Amino acid sequence: MWDGREAIVKGTLLRSGHDEPRPILVAYDPATDTASEISLPAPSETFGSDTAASLKPIAWTGSEVIFTAEVLGSVQIIRYNPTIGSWKGAAAGSCHIVDSPVQGRGCRDWRKGPFAPCYLPATSYTQPAWLGDRYVAACGEDGLQIYSLATNTWTWRTLTPGPSPLNSRWGSAIVWTGTALIVWSGTVQERGNPTPGDGASLTLNG
DSSP states (O other): OBOSSSEEEEEEEOOTTOSSOEEEEEEEETTTTEEEEEOOOOOBTTBOHHHHHTEEEEEEOSSOEEEEEEETTEEEEEEEESSOOSOSSSOOOOOOOEEETTTEEEOOEEEEEEEOSOOOOTTOOOOOEEOSSEEEEEETTTEEEEEETTTTEEEEEEOSSOOOHHHHEESOEEEEOSSEEEEEOOEESSTTOOOOSOEEEEEOOO
């Protein structure tokens, strides 16, 4: 994920003499051809080793990298700000110093967001969508849960009729028009994994 100055890369560090590998985030600066490790949030009730291992960067907002963390079927949004100089909701820790006209000066900071209201089985055949200011994920067979970047909250809605292509498919073509979310085709979880020739659109207001 490109954050305006550096590439944020997720990987796994294999440590000699240790049985368990650990997840690692690295910031690579192509201007200086250097890389440095980004410290993860301190372990807590809402951020454990399983959370760190499941981190996935999905978007850069211009000021924050948005990550999802999916653990045991749940979804959590975690926001990573390169310019804030302290941990929020956790003890102070080491941080990656930046000095950039785009990002300013200071340390890097994580902001842990709320968990989504809906918990899905880990084997669910679903797909999410990032809309620039919102994250849309399936919720059960006929609902959606929507995370708002502006309010740092989730809302839930039931779809009628359902399910939507977000709830029952994978690999669809997804387009956000600014007012409507269009999801077309993809693969369904049926014998032979057939490719449907249809889709649906959802209008999202506010």
